[in-house]
Amino acid sequence: MRDVARIAGVSIATISRVLHDSPLVDPTTAQRVQSIIRDLNYIPNTTGTALKSGKSGIFGLIVPELSNPFFADFVKHFEREVVEHGQDMMLAFTDHSPVQIQQCVRRMLMRGVEGIALLDSEIGTRSYETMLRNRIPLVTLNRLQSEPGVSDIAVDATPGMTAAIAHLIGLGHRHIGFLGGKGEERISVARTNSFREAMAANKLPILEQAIVNAEFQLEGGYYAMERVLVQAPSCTAVLCANDMSALGAIRALRSHRRSVPEDFSVIGLDDIALCTLVEPAMTTLRLSRQDMARKYLRELMQLRESPHKPGRKIMVGLELIVRDSTSKAPSQRRKSFRG
């Protein structure tokens, strides 16, 4: 910067003004400075800016891991959004461990991030109290509670599931199961509740034997599906808490000589890329990562503007994407064969 100033025969103050398109500088001078900047290949150093202004221009993003394609997608969209707003992203992983999160929050505070998007809903509040004391905006996931400076974005699965069940009812299904999440996890409980509400909204009785935990994983879905086949033989369709468990369910059905969708319909949740790559392409409830990423950043930026304001609770919905893993219920199918 000093070099540029020296060569242009102006002061570094002017360089700074040129870089910020300040109207206080003569257009001719600005031109000259600009071309010298290009010639020298000068790249401004954000460290200085950050130190002076107290604004690092960095937002933190904390996700459990990256092997779940949902998070991988989210990271990509969040990064893009952040960059489009002229900021940068700092990424960290919790590996589902509270001590990891403690450490990565600390690293982020050291770097002076201006807000954190925390996408792990299963972590206690103790770990991030430090942050609150440090007064930096936080946006959580599926916590359903907000405080000053802390907003929450939660997935409201009920309307989407209601639509999914209506879709199944339209295909003749009456006995519908749910392959849920993992034990007492917040997200798991929420989705199971949504399923119950969605069944009620469709005036369908709930088959308790057909509600089984699936761990959000492929294997979990496999074993959960096997249990449903045994415990609730009348069941002809399942909704799943996420796509991975739905894929496991399809695999289990295939092992047990039940073809999808002819004998059994399966609906996933998330709409990961794999959905269109498997055979049959999977019907699912899409949870838009781009939409969520945008909401996270918008919320963080608003909280940054006014850290005093009470945080908001925001809901995002699901969109039913009908593909080939759902079709007429077996009885219905027989009926149409007769007709």
Add this chain to the structure above:
Amino acid sequence: MRDVARIAGVSIATISRVLHDSPLVDPTTAQRVQSIIRDLNYIPNTTGTALKSGKSGIFGLIVPELSNPFFADFVKHFEREVVEHGQDMMLAFTDHSPVQIQQCVRRMLMRGVEGIALLDSEIGTRSYETMLRNRIPLVTLNRLQSEPGVSDIAVDATPGMTAAIAHLIGLGHRHIGFLGGKGEERISVARTNSFREAMAANKLPILEQAIVNAEFQLEGGYYAMERVLVQAPSCTAVLCANDMSALGAIRALRSHRRSVPEDFSVIGLDDIALCTLVEPAMTTLRLSRQDMARKYLRELMQLRESPHKPGRKIMVGLELIVRDSTSKAPSQRRKSFRG
């Protein structure tokens, strides 16, 4: 920091010394300062450090995207390595576009990264010449060339493929195909060459009709496999340039009523998590992400120490992981039925 100093009744210089375990400070004082730091929940601000020392403590990582599980894994391991060395990571995506890379290199230089790991081998040199002028270490992928301050880490697939082919030969296969990469891409050409060398090393003739591009994607693998079935009907096994195309190949075989591994053997490359989740679990050539991430960081740190030193060319190998997508060749199988 000033607060801590004031309360401890010392100067900020002492605080700095305590934070760095400098021997120039009385242990008693150090203790006192430490406890005040804890009480105040003081977190040092790396921006100041970075500005003063000229060392940002950040390494940049540029990957094409995150939907490929290979990159997702790599990012995770690289982050962990970087953090274990007390540094931070800055992540960016190229989306396979040269202009994107230009911009993210610029953002990284602005943040003062101390080196960049660039995992996109298909980008021209023009985009990163700026970096060289700015004298920051760079470690590339599969470029097979180095310069002062620029190292390269490349996958040498030949020994691994030689082992894979030996494995197939042991199972009675003689007609082995290769589902390669994408057009003229560096990595694609390299892997196809490795396949040819590995076949030669095993003294097996090359079936030109059984070498087909597969785009590194599931669909690409599907169509490539179909072409091989038509063009080279004697073929009983294929190696693939990566796991995704191998999965596509298996799907194609299934559509054409060829069961894997009974009628046809398939070997992937990468060993992504999906390998053990599909049915049959896939035999593959593992490319260790953790190992690579470690090598990248080590190289970056060495180049940082001595930017004048000529960069190095490093090779990483593959490890054959035998699972269930390979078994005796059909003819062999018949033979053993007879026997």
Add this chain to the structure above:
DNA sequence: CGCATGCGGGAAATCGCTTTCTCGTCCTGT
């Protein structure tokens, strides 16, 4: 008892940038 040595610790400059305050010059209006 005085001086030298050594060690703990403070003052201050500095990193790159922003921004306020101030100044000098030129233009314009009366």
Add this chain to the structure above:
DNA sequence: ACAGGACGAGAAAGCGATTTCCCGCATGCG
């Protein structure tokens, strides 16, 4: 023709941390 305003641009302070240089006090030795 002169005063005042407008505009372009510089000087300097300061963000948080590091580090050199230097000082003061205590101790040891002559």
